[in-house]
Amino acid sequence: MEIQIDNFMNIQKLNIELDDSKLNFIYGISGSGKSSISKALTVNSDEIQSYKTFGSDNDAIVNIIGKKDFKVFDDEAVKEYIITKSGKGVYDVFFGENDKLRKLKEGLQEFLTSSDVIDIRNVIQKHRELLSNLNLELGLSKTPSGSLSKKGVYKVLSDSQDYTIVHDELSVKQKSWMKEGKDFLVDNECPFCFQNMTQDILNKIMEIIHELPDECQTIIKANEKLKQLGINIDLNNIYNKQVQDDLKKVIDKEYKIEKELSAIEEVFNISLNNDKSLEKKTKIKLSTETIEFFRNMGVDIQSFLDRLEKEKEGYLTKKKEYNGVLRSKIKGNINKINEYIAEFGIKYRFNKDDVLSPSIGYNLVHVDANGDTSEFLSTGEKSIISLILFLIANKNEDLVIDDPVSSYDEYRREKILKFIIRYRHFNESNNAHTTLILSHDQIFLKFLTRLLKDDNYCNVIGKTYHLENYNRNCLVSRVTPDDIDTLLKHIKNRCQEVEDYGLKIINLRLLYELKTSNGVEYSYLSAILHSNKNALSEEELASELKQKNKTEDEIINMIWEKTSVKLPKYRKGSFQINKKNSSKFELLCYAREFVQGEDKKELNNIVHFNYALFHILNPYKFNFQSEKSYEVLDKWLEEN
Incomplete structure (x- = not known):
């Protein structure tokens, strides 16, 4: 292909x-x-x-x-098999998700975090806040079963009646105003105009303010909180039984809606990482009142819930199918799987008679169940088990x-x-x-x-x-097999195949650097490598060698005996680098002699890390160094 x-x-x-x-x-x-x-x-x-x-x-x-x-085994595929310790010498192996299941879950996640759902959540929260404020104002409370307690205001509304009104020339608001003022009377002095009131006036005020029970007065004061919930009742007629009945109905409706809003919120709060949470019933039959509540805001809430149920059930159905297939494949190959696990020296085995649940997973049990079971599965061992299960599950x-x-x-x-x-x-x-x-x-x-x-x-x-x-x-x-060898062998081969004097010097110097960097041959090759920087002459080189009691001919012969590479004698200006004929590896090795700081450390690491690998790809043929090192090289080549 x-x-x-x-x-x-x-x-x-x-x-x-x-x-x-x-x-x-x-x-x-x-x-x-x-x-x-x-x-x-x-x-x-x-x-x-x-x-x-x-x-x-x-x-x-x-x-x-x-x-x-193609099926892919990678870090994501490892997650398809969740291996967790559940007891001494026992691990649970659950079936996770494949790519298709993850996409279905991502779709669910996107839906639950969409702006539409967030808007619905905000509406629910706002309604809860407004209803809570009304509760405080009216003194409403709930029974353990969730219904409203027949106390105070709610009892008056539940036992509605027509109240006899004598002073109908005054509005309910005026009567409420008088009731509030009564609490501030001092020595029969009006709290508003500060005039003394006769006993007849005081008796009339008491007669007026007691025409309605205190609970009705509480309702009147809560008028603004009622309006915030969209409840518009003619409180001037609160003494009328029908008005009281109407108010009770709308309060009951708001609590009914609130109960269903809480159910909707619970549906939207399902955990996608918890199967038990996902399996909870999320199909809700909403009342016409709740549907109308959302319709007034331009939201078809039932369609949202139906879509969530459909996507959730689609995910769960596919997951059960996937788990069933995996479980079937593993069950039919448990003996082989245990043989493969044993090959890697892992001291745990699957027990086919110890199934966690019909479509979830299995137990891994320590081979020495009655002895030392303290040995944990390492991350690497878990990955090996996942690889074995993956290969079995995707055999064909x-x-x-x-x-x-x-x-x-x-x-x-x-x-x-x-x-x-x-x-x-x-x-x-x-x-x-x-x-x-x-x-x-x-x-x-x-x-x-x-x-x-x-x-x-x-x-x-x-x-x-x-x-x-x-x-x-x-x-x-x-x-090919010939492309893998020790770095020293690759360098020796390169030294013998290149004709260019500059490349011979670079590679021989590298060879001696890796073997020993304190010999006279290394010093000689280093001097030539840096000759262009200090315009080294033949006489200066000879003088340096004389201090080491060596001649250039002696050192050239020493190099020949150790490497089978014959060098000509140095001539000023003879060391040149032909960049077109050089491999990137050679240019990196040369450039490190000139760069400074972190760049030099980066290029030094290349040589010594590759040497530490012992067997590596041929660095003259294949470019496998870090991208950072090539960036350093490109910068150096531009400047030189």
Whole structure:
């Protein structure tokens, strides 16, 4: 199959071939485009443009010739198997979510956090605040069952009656005003005009203000709070039984609406990360009063709730189907899974008779249930178990495996690689499917190239590539077993194949730096390397060597004996760098002699880190250093 990519994620242009039904391998440092390739193999055609390279004016293009449907094992796939400690020597293994389920959940999340839902939440909160204010004003309270207590104002409204009104020449508001003033009487002096009142006037005032019970007076004072809730009652006729009944009805309606608003709010508060919360009933039958309440604000609340229920049930249905398939596949292969786990020295096994629930997961139990069960599963071991379960669950699929060994020692890296190959390509029922491993691990690459020399493995290993990507310019190159060796061996080979005097000096100096940086040969090569900076003459060089009791001929012979590289004698100005014939690695090694500070530290780290790897890709053929180092080099080349 062939992958053709243009302007997609961080890849400007890339064409790469994979061998069908074999294990293919792409090595590249972080940011080289491995994840872009993985996404290109799995993206839906209608989503391609959403991954267009940032800043590009051209459309994104992904064309897979011989297209297959790939499943991907990566950090997200690991989350499909949730392994948590539940007791001494016991772990629960739950089934998480695949990409499709995550998208369904994301859709639910987007709905629950949409501006429309936020507006509805605000309306609910506002109604609750207004009703709470009315409660305080009227002294209303609820029974344990949630209904209003028949006390005070609510009792008067519940036991409504017509009150006899004698002084109908006064409005209710005037009577309320008189009642308020009565509380401020001092020595029969009017609190408003400060005149003394006769006993007859006082008796008349008391007669007027007692025409209505105190509770009705409380209602009158709460008129503004009632209006804020949209309750408009003619309180001048509060002495009328019908008005009292009407007021009770609207108060009852508001409490009925509030109860349903709380139910709506609870629905919107479901936790998407809690199955029990999701499985709660969210289909609510709303009253006509609540529907009308929202309709007056231009909101079809029932449609919102129905949509939430539909999306939630769709997610739960798909999740149950997915969990059922996984559980079935695992149940039918538990003995094999336990064998594979044992291969990696992990001291836990699945117990097929100890199922957590019909469609949720299993227990992992320590092999020494009666002994020392204190040993925990490491993060790496959990990832290995997840990889095994993933391979079992996707036995008959084409797979992309993205960085499966980043957190393991060399021994387990090799075992993981061989396990993937054996399970995927030594098994007759699997070997018709394609596997693509993406990795930034050179140790993993080293093991793979070794297997290319093994007759048992070489026939099932397809293309092996190095991928580099600097400034979105991708270059993909085939990797062979000869491309992996020690850094010293790569340097020696380079020293012997180059004819350029300047490149011989750079590489020999690097060779002696890694072996020993305090010998006379190292000092000699360093002096020539810096000769352009200080215009070193032949006489000055000879003088420096004389101080070390050596001649140039003696040092040239010493280098020849150790490296089989014959150097000509130094001549002033003979050390030159032909940048066109130099590899980036050689230019980096040369540039570090001139840059300062953090830039120098960055370039020094390249040499010594690669040396520490022991076996690495040929740095003269493949560019796999950090992007920062190439930025330092570009800057230095511009200035020089």
